[in-house]
Each structure stands twice: as C-alpha cells, then as structure tokens.
Amino acid sequence: MSRSLRQRAIMGGAAWAILIVVIGTAALLYLLERQADRRFDNALLSRHLQVVVAVANSDGHPDQLAALLTDPAYARPYSGRYWQVSGGDQGAVASRSLFDTLLDVPDDPPSTQTIWTGEGPNGAIRGVHQLVRLDDGRERVVTVADSLTALTAERRRIRQSLLATFGLVGVLGIAGAILLTSAALRPLRKLREDVTHRWDSPEKLNPDSYPAEVAPLVTDIDTLLERNREIIDRSRRQAADLAHALKTPSAILRNEIESACGRGFETPAAIDALNRIDAQINRSLARIRAGNHDPVRGQHTAVRTSVDRLLRLFKSVPASAHIDFRVEVADSAMVAMDQHDLEEVLGNLLENATKWAKGRVSITATTSGDSTDIVIEDDGPGIPDDARREALRTGGRLDTSKPGSGLGLAIATDLLDAYGGSVSLSTSERLGGLKVQVSPPSGGRLVLHHE
Known part of the structure; x- marks a missing residue:
C-alpha cells in the first residue's frame, strides 16, 4: 500500500537515525570498553612494578614487603586486590588480602610482564605475573591481581550512559526528521491549498x-488549469449551439402538430412523443453542460434569487395558478453551481411538484457550515417507496395520467450528479406528499446518494 511523502520521509529519517544510533553506540561502546580495559591493565602493570621494586629492596622478607606496600586494600581480607611472591627458601609470600589462600598462578611464568585472567578468592580476577631475577641472581615469581568486579561495574556504567545518551540522540534525530520533513513539504501543502482555492477563485498561481524546486510544477499546474478552462468554455459553447440547433426544428415540429390539432386531427401520441424528445434533448444537454462545468471560476449562485425567478414564472402559468407556494429560503444561502443549471434542477422539481400537488408546495433551504440543502414538498399523492429509486434512476413515467415526459427527476439527478450533489426522495411529514431533498455542492465535491 502506498504511503504519503511525509510518511516515507519520516520513516526513512527515523530508520536512518536508528541505524546511526545503533552503529554509533556499538562503535563508541567498543572504544570505551577497550579504554577501560587499558586503564585497568595499566594500573595492574604499575602495581606489579611496585611489588617488584619492593621485593628487590626487602630481599623477599614478608614484614618488609608489607611495610613497603602500603595500599590499604592489600591488608583487607578478600578485598579484591592481591600480591604474591613465590620462589626461594621461604616459599610463597602473599598479601594479607589473600588471607589463607594463594593465587593460582599459571605455570612457566614468562620473563616479561604478562597479563592473565583466572579465578580468585571472590570471583574472577585479572593479574600480571613475571619471573624476576634479583641482583644476587635469585629468581622470584612476582604476581599482582585485581578483581574484575570494578571493571565489570565500569563497563556497565559505560553501557548505561551510552544507551541513555544515544537514546536521547535517537529521539532528537526522529524529531528532527519530522521537523525537517514538515519544513520540506510545507511548499507542497501550500500548493495543495492554493490549488484547492483555485476551484473557488480565478486568480492564477x-x-x-x-x-x-517547486516553481516549475506550479507553472505546469497553472497552465493545465487554464487549458482546462478553455476546453470547458469551448464545450459549453458547443452544447449551447447544439441546443439551439435541436430546439429550433423541435419548435417547428410542435407548431405543425398543434396546427394539425387545430384542424381537427387527433395527435395526442405525437404530442407525447415530442414532449419526451424535448425532455431527452434537455436532459442530454444538461448532462453535457453540467459535466463541463468550470469549478475554477468559483461559481456561486444565490438560491433565493433563482427560486424567486422560477416562482414568478410558475405563478404566471394557469396550470399552477391554484398552488400556494411557501418559501423559506435565506438570502445568504449559496450553492457552487451555475445559475442556469441550478434553475434547471429546481425548475424540473417544481414542475413535478405543481403537477401533482393539490394546492400547496413548500420550498425551504437550510445552511449548515458550507453546505446548503434545498427541500421541495407538496401535498400530492407522493411516490411509493419501492418506486423512488426507479424514478431517480431512469425518469420513467410512473403515472401517465398527467401530461409531461416524466424525466424531471432524472434531469435534476443527472445535473446534480455531474456537479457532485445528491437528490433523495421521501414522504413529506408537513404536507403528506412527496419530499425532494436536494444537496447541491457548496464549495467542494459531494458524493451522490439516493435514499
């Protein structure tokens, strides 16, 4: 599954920071532990040299050795710091810290200082031993040792310090990756917002x-939007030309049929067929026009203005003179549609309502945030639940007792579908007839849904 650039950049930065922390921790831990080992070994070598000097100055006598080696740890039993001198007539001489034991010194001691590791009275120890030849020719094996407890504790402190330090570095690295990613992607977020606003405003980017790095992309997007506008304008002009070319012959044909009716010919089927042809032409042209609407121009239409225009037209028609129109539409109610297309939708719905209403039709508009819903209700017979979806989908005539093409709901649905709006049908609780809820777009694209 694809991830956003932000996620990729943050995850990549986090992975890199973790890798750096792991490598850095391991490398520095190795160096610091080696340095701790060297300090420990250097201290052993220095103490071994002190014991060698003391042996040379005391002729190996235990009391004199103890007097020359004044480190208090040598006098405390099992303190972890020991010395031992073996060889000669007196056997092995050792520090009081060994108490009643001796160091298990490796066989065949070398003539140079050699470090070894073994077991002492209280755990693991590391020591230095050497075969020393005195000035009088006598040989002694001089050994010093120290418990590894201190070295182990120092290593543990090093690990804890490094983990805490590099853990903080890792957290700062991840936070830095997030901040840097946000800063790097800020121009793209701005571009997205500007392009979104271009749907509401004709201003160029x-x-x-x-x-x-982003400027060429901005130029290309602006050019693309301009070309899109030109294509839309050309398509709308072509749709208008096509409408004129089709409606003129249709009007001539209607006049001829009406003239024939005036001469006594019965032509109800021809009139009905012509009505359906006109409705299909209007439906197709409306779909073409709505499909080529230009959101870049930021079209917004006042609902109250369109409703008032339509009501003046309907009230002037004798067929709807008996209808009591109730309007509850605020002047501030706006929708993101071309005025002609909005009036095409409302006109078809009002025509359907007045055709079936007994005497009352209600038009209301409610605005919530940036969305506006328009509701048209009548006191007619309504549409059964099982027929509503079919009426919206095909526009088929559910009842032929009234004149007309039966495509009013379908035309309204097609137009709103092209704009990203929706139409739903239900039963009016106030008037008892059909309730048509229209949800045209207010500033963005909505999803079409039917109840």
Missing part, C-alpha cells in the same frame, strides 16, 4: 512564492 504565483510560481515566485514557491521554492525553485
């Missing part, structure tokens, strides 16, 4: 307000 300004490449100079973006970094050099």
Whole structure:
C-alpha cells in the first residue's frame, strides 16, 4: 500500500537515525570498553612494578614487603586486590588480602610482564605475573591481581550512559526528521491549498512564492488549469449551439402538430412523443453542460434569487395558478453551481411538484457550515417507496395520467450528479406528499446518494 511523502520521509529519517544510533553506540561502546580495559591493565602493570621494586629492596622478607606496600586494600581480607611472591627458601609470600589462600598462578611464568585472567578468592580476577631475577641472581615469581568486579561495574556504567545518551540522540534525530520533513513539504501543502482555492477563485498561481524546486510544477499546474478552462468554455459553447440547433426544428415540429390539432386531427401520441424528445434533448444537454462545468471560476449562485425567478414564472402559468407556494429560503444561502443549471434542477422539481400537488408546495433551504440543502414538498399523492429509486434512476413515467415526459427527476439527478450533489426522495411529514431533498455542492465535491 502506498504511503504519503511525509510518511516515507519520516520513516526513512527515523530508520536512518536508528541505524546511526545503533552503529554509533556499538562503535563508541567498543572504544570505551577497550579504554577501560587499558586503564585497568595499566594500573595492574604499575602495581606489579611496585611489588617488584619492593621485593628487590626487602630481599623477599614478608614484614618488609608489607611495610613497603602500603595500599590499604592489600591488608583487607578478600578485598579484591592481591600480591604474591613465590620462589626461594621461604616459599610463597602473599598479601594479607589473600588471607589463607594463594593465587593460582599459571605455570612457566614468562620473563616479561604478562597479563592473565583466572579465578580468585571472590570471583574472577585479572593479574600480571613475571619471573624476576634479583641482583644476587635469585629468581622470584612476582604476581599482582585485581578483581574484575570494578571493571565489570565500569563497563556497565559505560553501557548505561551510552544507551541513555544515544537514546536521547535517537529521539532528537526522529524529531528532527519530522521537523525537517514538515519544513520540506510545507511548499507542497501550500500548493495543495492554493490549488484547492483555485476551484473557488480565478486568480492564477504565483510560481515566485514557491521554492525553485517547486516553481516549475506550479507553472505546469497553472497552465493545465487554464487549458482546462478553455476546453470547458469551448464545450459549453458547443452544447449551447447544439441546443439551439435541436430546439429550433423541435419548435417547428410542435407548431405543425398543434396546427394539425387545430384542424381537427387527433395527435395526442405525437404530442407525447415530442414532449419526451424535448425532455431527452434537455436532459442530454444538461448532462453535457453540467459535466463541463468550470469549478475554477468559483461559481456561486444565490438560491433565493433563482427560486424567486422560477416562482414568478410558475405563478404566471394557469396550470399552477391554484398552488400556494411557501418559501423559506435565506438570502445568504449559496450553492457552487451555475445559475442556469441550478434553475434547471429546481425548475424540473417544481414542475413535478405543481403537477401533482393539490394546492400547496413548500420550498425551504437550510445552511449548515458550507453546505446548503434545498427541500421541495407538496401535498400530492407522493411516490411509493419501492418506486423512488426507479424514478431517480431512469425518469420513467410512473403515472401517465398527467401530461409531461416524466424525466424531471432524472434531469435534476443527472445535473446534480455531474456537479457532485445528491437528490433523495421521501414522504413529506408537513404536507403528506412527496419530499425532494436536494444537496447541491457548496464549495467542494459531494458524493451522490439516493435514499
């Protein structure tokens, strides 16, 4: 599954930071532990040299050795710090810290200082031993040792310190990756917002307000939007030309049929067929026009203005003179549709309502946030639940007792579908007839849904 650039950059930065922390921790831990080992061994070598000097100055006598080696740890039993001199007539001489034991010194001691590791009275120890030849020719094996407890504790402190330090470095690295990613992607977020606003405003994008790496993309997007506008304008003009070319012959044909009716010919089927042809033409042209609507122009239409225009037309028609129209539409109610397309939708719905209403039709509009819903209700017979979806989907005539094409709901649905709006049918609780809820777009694209 694809991830956003932000996620990729953050995860990549986090992975890199973790890798650096792991490698850095391991490398530094190795260096610091080796340094701790060297300090420990250097201290052993220095103490071994002190014991060698003391042996040379005391002729190996135990009391004199103890007097020359004044480190208090040598006098405390099992303190972890020991010395031992073996060889000669007196056998092995050792520090009081060994108490009643002796160091298990490796066989065949070398003539140079050699470090070894073994077991002492209280655990693991590391020591230095050497075969020393005195000035009088006598040989002694001089050994010093120290418990590894201190070295182990120091290593543990090093690990804890490094883990805490590099853990903080890792957290700072991840936070830095997030901040740097946010800063790097800020121009793209700005571009997205500007492009979104271009749907509401005809202003061009300004490449100079973006970094050099993003400016060419901004220019290309602006050019694409301009070309899209030109294509839409051309398509709308072609749709208008086609409408004129089709409606003129249709009007001539209607006049001829009506003239024939005036001469006594019965032509109800021809009139009905012509009505359906006109409705299908209007439906197809409306779909073409709505499908080519230009969101870049930021079209917004006042609902109250369109409703008032339509009501003046309907009230002037004798067929709807008996209808009591109730309007509850605020002047501030706006929708993101071309005025002609909005009036095409409302006109078809009002025509359907007045055709079936007994005497009352209600038009209301409610605005919530940036969305506006328009509701048209009548006191007619309504549409059964099982027929509503079919009426919206095909526009088929559910009842032929009334004149008309039966495509009013379908035309309204097609137009709103092209704009990203929706139409739903239900039963009016106030008037008892059909309730049509229209949800045209207010500033963005909505999803079509039917109840």
